[in-house]
Amino acid sequence: MATFTxxxxxxxxxxxxxxxxxxxxxxAWAAFGWVQTGDTGQINWLTVxxxxxxxxxxxxxxxxxxxxxxATSPVFVRIDYGSGTATNYPRMWLTWGTGTDGAGxxxxxxxxxxxxxxxxxxxTVRTAYFSGDTARxxxxxxxxxxxxxxxxxxxxxxxKDSAGADTGDGLLIxxxxxxxxxxxxxxxxYYQLGVxxxxxxxxxxxxxxxxGSGVTGGDTAIYPVWFGxxxxxxxGLNFFAFFSxxxxxxxxxxxxxxxxSHTYLPIPSMINxxxxxxxxxxxxxMRYE
Amino acid sequence: MATTIFSQAENMxxxxxxxxxxxxxxxAIQLGLVKVTSVGEIDWVTVTKPVSTGVSAGFxxxxxxxxxxATYPVFIRxxxxSAGSVQALGxxxxxxxxxxxSGNLVGPSLAVMKLAPTSAITNxxxxxxxFSVANNYLNMFMxxxxxxxxxxxxxxxxxxxTKDASGxxxxxxxxxxxxxxxxxxxxxxxxxxxxxxxxxIETSIGCILPNVGTGANGSQVAIxxxxxxxxxxxxxxxxxxxxxxxxxxxxxxxxxxxxxxTHTYLPIGAAAExxxxxxxxxxxxxxALLMRWE
Numbered sequence: 362m363a364t365f366t367x368x369x370x371x372x373x374x375x376x377x378x379x380x381x382x383x384x385x386x387x388x389a390w391a392a393f394g395w396v397q398t399g400d401t402g403q404i405n406w407l408t409v410x411x412x413x414x415x416x417x418x419x420x421x422x423x424x425x426x427x428x429x430x431x432a433t434s435p436v437f438v439r440i441d442y443g444s445g446t447a448t449n450y451p452r453m454w455l456t457w458g459t460g461t462d463g464a465g466x467x468x469x470x471x472x473x474x475x476x477x478x479x480x481x482x483x484x485t486v487r488t489a490y491f492s493g494d495t496a497r498x499x500x501x502x503x504x505x506x507x508x509x510x511x512x513x514x515x516x517x518x519x520x521k522d523s524a525g526a527d528t529g530d531g532l533l534i535x536x537x538x539x540x541x542x543x544x545x546x547x548x549x550x551y552y553q554l555g556v557x558x559x560x561x562x563x564x565x566x567x568x569x570x571x572x573g574s575g576v577t578g579g580d581t582a583i584y585p586v587w588f589g590x591x592x593x594x595x596x597g598l599n600f601f602a603f604f605s606x607x608x609x610x611x612x613x614x615x616x617x618x619x620x621x622s623h624t625y626l627p628i629p630s631m632i633n634x635x636x637x638x639x640x641x642x643x644x645x646x647m648r649y650e
Numbered sequence: 651m652a653t654t655i656f657s658q659a660e661n662m663x664x665x666x667x668x669x670x671x672x673x674x675x676x677x678a679i680q681l682g683l684v685k686v687t688s689v690g691e692i693d694w695v696t697v698t699k700p701v702s703t704g705v706s707a708g709f710x711x712x713x714x715x716x717x718x719x720a721t722y723p724v725f726i727r728x729x730x731x732s733a734g735s736v737q738a739l740g741x742x743x744x745x746x747x748x749x750x751x752s753g754n755l756v757g758p759s760l761a762v763m764k765l766a767p768t769s770a771i772t773n774x775x776x777x778x779x780x781f782s783v784a785n786n787y788l789n790m791f792m793x794x795x796x797x798x799x800x801x802x803x804x805x806x807x808x809x810x811x812t813k814d815a816s817g818x819x820x821x822x823x824x825x826x827x828x829x830x831x832x833x834x835x836x837x838x839x840x841x842x843x844x845x846x847x848x849x850x851i852e853t854s855i856g857c858i859l860p861n862v863g864t865g866a867n868g869s870q871v872a873i874x875x876x877x878x879x880x881x882x883x884x885x886x887x888x889x890x891x892x893x894x895x896x897x898x899x900x901x902x903x904x905x906x907x908x909x910x911x912t913h914t915y916l917p918i919g920a921a922a923e924x925x926x927x928x929x930x931x932x933x934x935x936x937x938a939l940l941m942r943w944e
Contacts, residue, residue: 570879589860592872
């Protein structure tokens with residue numbers, strides 16, 4: 362398992378800036394323990410140039426998980442790097458599947474065009490927080506920015522059994538992008554490997570009380586993010602919700618989940634409203650180990 | 651445990667009809683709860699119907715009759731009232747831990763929860779009120795099938811004790827919820843009564859369903875618990891669950907294993923969609939109420 366931070370600006374007014382943010386994410390996948398495949402035609406961070414138009418892909422990478430389940434339930438992801446709704450707005454497209462043809466094309470049954478990218482840019486260098494291992498990854502960018510429009514978060518992990526162990530069924534994918542004035546800027550997917558997604562869930566599947574502090578006696582509540590496969594699946598480990606007043610932001614805490622201790626990073630309350638309009642004051646815990 | 655269906659086909663246009671309706675509800679409640687004689691309680695022989703809207707014509711006091719009642723009592727005052735229409739019967743539930751013998755609750759109590767339909771049922775059209783009661787819970791859905799304007803005539807009320815992680819009643823408090831007359835989840839009221847304090851109203855049923863998918867996967871059909879809060883969520887009660895109404899035939903009881911025990915539930919069906927059962931992603935579309943029925 363790995364945690365680390367990276368500093369970059371989310372803009373691409375020069376080739377160098379495009380290479381900086383893009384290669385930072387590429388370094389993250391490697392640091393997680395994912396393996397870059399030998400597919401032909403992958404992006405070269407030394408030579409690639411920035412997009413010169415909106416919604417333009419400038420190159421891709423193919424990465425795969427590297428856990429024991431990879432042999433029987435393989436996970437591959439194609440990541441395209443480019444521009445969003447304007448030339449200078451960074452964007453990534455992530456396409457999940459079970460394999461490629463060796464030339465960057467995903468096998469049939471892939472979940473395509475999940476996009477991660479802000480509808481804006483941040484010219485100041487900001488810190489991004491990453492956490493992952495050979496079969497999962499999550500990150501938040503822009504947490505030291507006063508305006509919530511500058512942050513976005515992402516999570517992918519394998520589906521879980523009732524004990525919280527990884528299963529080969531599929532992936533739980535979650536991301537939100539600024540400006541997250543409401544919960545509806547979040548997206549959730551359950552991706553069944555090689556089959557497809559149940560569809561896009563445009564709200565975080567989190568239920569929190571609308572009153573109270575989230576604290577009773579010596580206990581502080583955290584709230585799972587539920588993914589639907591028709592019925593809900595056992596919850597993942599990457600993100601939980603919590604009342605931001607209960608836990609000091611950006612100071613890691615230990616939480617017992619599925620009977621095991623894990624480390625989480627409380628995301629600042631600046632993302633209030635991301636999680637649910639019915640739960641003002643709620644923020645996210647990001648697995649950080 | 652007992653279930654009963656109280657049938658009506660006329661609105662509350664006379665004293666006789668008011669007495670018939672009110673005493674019918676009273677009798678249904680007493681299939682499980684015990685009526686506590688109080689000074690000034692309603693007299694079903696002499697009471698007259700309210701002549702204006704939103705007025706109580708009288709009350710009765712009920713209590714649980716389980717083993718915990720001796721040490722952790724609960725009393726439920728039921729007012730028989732007019733609702734949004736002078737010809738619509740309303741039921742007002744006020745829950746507390748003690749009473750003075752004259753209809754006043756003493757000690758911690760909850761804000762009154764009113765089942766106050768905005769419209770009367772349609773004369774000649776049968777409406778059914780479903781009661782599931784025992785010595786430690788009351789679960790009722792009133793006026794189902796009453797009229798074309800369903801949401802304007804129906805109401806739901808539930809009270810049960812808090813549960814431990816195995817679903818066994820605890821002495822911590824009482825889970826109370828209600829909804830009436832509306833097409834939004836905001837019509838729901840949840841409160842938790844504790845022996846030493848009242849509760850805060852949660853204007854949600856606290857039931858989260860997926861926005862995508864059918865609620866079914868293979869041979870499995872999902873139902874979704876309703877969470878009530880004391881700041882943090884408590885263990886779910888047994889009286890109500892949410893479900894996708896396309897998955898289960900309405901008004902045909904089903905067996906469900908909950909907390910490792912088999913219980914019977916009544917799927918209210920698409921009618922309950924109008925009550926905003928889903929409070930998580932996706933609004934209310936496709937969701938309905940599964941009511942304990944045993």
